[in-house]
Amino acid sequence: MITIRDAYKSFNGNQVLKGLSLEIREGEMFALIGRSGLGKSVLLKHIIGLMRPDKGEIFVDDQNICSLRGTQLVAIRQKFGYLFQEGALFDSMTVFENVAFPLREKTAMKESEIRERVSPELEHMGLKNDAHKYPAELSGGMRKRTSLARAMIMQPSIMLFDEPTTGLDPIIGQSILNYIQLCHRRLGFTGIIVTHDVPRVFSIVQKIAMMDDGRIIINGTYDEIIGQGNPAFQQFLSGSIEGPLHYV
């Protein structure tokens, strides 16, 4: 379970998180939506301990990640998988090497065992014939799938997805969401998807939260939120400039 309590964060005087609180239950798929540049990715980096809040607490499985250092932080990070917006693939490594990297670094598995584990994952992601390619030779969708395979290879219990479908055409975008759903069914992780891909993402999540002005302004299931008729949510869905959410 992930619990964020009253988190504040500012960068050079710009307050990004303003007392944000949120709770995500174990095994739940959660969509975090909101306007661009208002701190959704920053929140993900707080959850995984890459950034620390100026004030507030973030609990991951009852451990306050903000107070962890050294080996404790390393240990808790092993629970996580992270899909970066741009993939963050190691450009000096092939697709296979990228996906095998966490196994080579964090386990004592033999090369043959690594191959046995990586090959089905690549096949599962439709990358079987691209294992020898370097990231520069891949399309955007292939890069995302490689990154997804790398994030999933350690079978994490918590997955963070930072805009998994941004920059992809609708068909590839949908295929990525399908992969995420498939992986969730297979591994049962707790997942947070930061995305603008609405309403498509709603089909693969149980709960949705909307972030604005450094806080969570809407939180609930799709039906609950629609039932509330929240104007900010309606505006975000329709992409209208007019409404309570101001153009930044």
Add this chain to the structure above:
Amino acid sequence: MFISCIRGLGRSALGVLEMFGSYGMFLLTAFFWLFGSPLKLRRVLEQIIFIGVKSTVIVLLTGAFTGMVFALQVYYALTKFGGEALLGPTVALSLLRELGPVLSALMITGRAGSALASEIGIMRITEQIDALEIMAVNPYRYLVVPNMVAAVVSFPLLGAFFSMIGIWGGYLVGVKLLGVSEGTYFGEMSNFVEMKDITMGIIKSLSFGLIVSWVCCYKGYFTEFGAKGVGKATTQSVVISSVLILIWDYFITSISL
């Protein structure tokens, strides 16, 4: 006016102190991971190939021509007082104690140091370093330490190659071109060159290897965002490394004499 001047000076002084502190912490953290965890031998070997093996041709080429031109100049000076017999030891001592370590370090900085800073810088701006951290792989252990070890291993070897080929270049010019006898060139060399001269060259190369890898890794690791940031980090890493090589060279030489 006066107060704002003082304030500006104070701010600059604090900025410089902060920078030194940051460099110091970076080196200490690297040492912590170097001595506190098993070395990633495969990564070290990869970086020795990158920093050392791939710099060999350029180092040999510059070493040969440095030795040749140095022999020409020294011969010209020595003929002024009839000291041509000292050509061999002069070339050898200068190369072993000074030119070999310094010039090879400058050449490696230009070729490998800049590439190192830009590679780590690109890894920073494309979130590859964040990806390492998220995968619970320590970036210092994976990126910085292997580069430092590889540089400390490669620099003395390349410095030795530089001096060796330079002495051979001096031999070509002095003996084959200018007519100094072979026996005099090498005989006088073995009379004048002592073990401490060779040790001095090795110590210098070791310290240059540490300085260059430290500065280049630091600049790459803390690259600011965008292509401009990487370009700036690369340029600064080469300039700072080169200047530090020359400054440190002066201090270490003056201590040893």
